[in-house]
Amino acid sequence: MISFIKGIVDDVLEDRIVVENNGIGYNIFTSDAKKISPGQNVKMYTYLNVREDAMILYGFLSKEDLSLFRLMLGVNGIGPKAALNLLVTFSADEIRMAIFSSDSKLISKAPGIGKKTAERLIMELGDKIDMGMSISHDTQSVATDNKKDARNETIEALTSLGYSSSEAVKAVNAAVGLLGESADTEELLKASLKQMV
DSSP: OOOEEEEEEEEEOSSEEEEEETTEEEEEEESOGGGOOTTOEEEEEEEEEEOSSOEEEEEESSHHHHHHHHHHHTSTTOOHHHHHHHHHHSOHHHHHHHHHTTOHHHHTTSTTOOHHHHHHHHHHHTTTSOGGGSSOOOOSOHHHHHHHHHHHHHHHHHHHTTOOHHHHHHHHHHHHHHHOTTOOHHHHHHHHHHHHO
């Protein structure tokens, strides 16, 4: 119903912001509250949750976060509050990598997420999350990009060889643990294939 809201931030609270647009203040629950300050112009990509007793608006600064939020809502036992808690506790990339590597222990560190819910999240979303989404394209530094590129290229190579996404990510994480963050794609691929044996 509401794809996004553009406006000036009137107030910032711990878990939500109030965005003023054409004289109306929209109360938007968000995982991005710490990144936003009053007076700032924002564009929030939104999800309207309609319940019997309330209509609650959730919003995100990026379409990717909104997309992951919606995916998580499709998992039995995860409602908007739990999905938002996950995005407050971890970045979208950390959640995707935890899902790829079947790290239920990490996911269950988020408030309101138990071990069984974390395992269900991994099981139900393992094949739904796009590999291209697994690593953000923020360019903070060339070194960081190169590390991400080497990991991503290795994961893509392994999946093209027929391994599942979760198998590929587990093997690449193990290879990085052995070789260190500076390893290039070729080194990571060789080490990852040894993990597969």
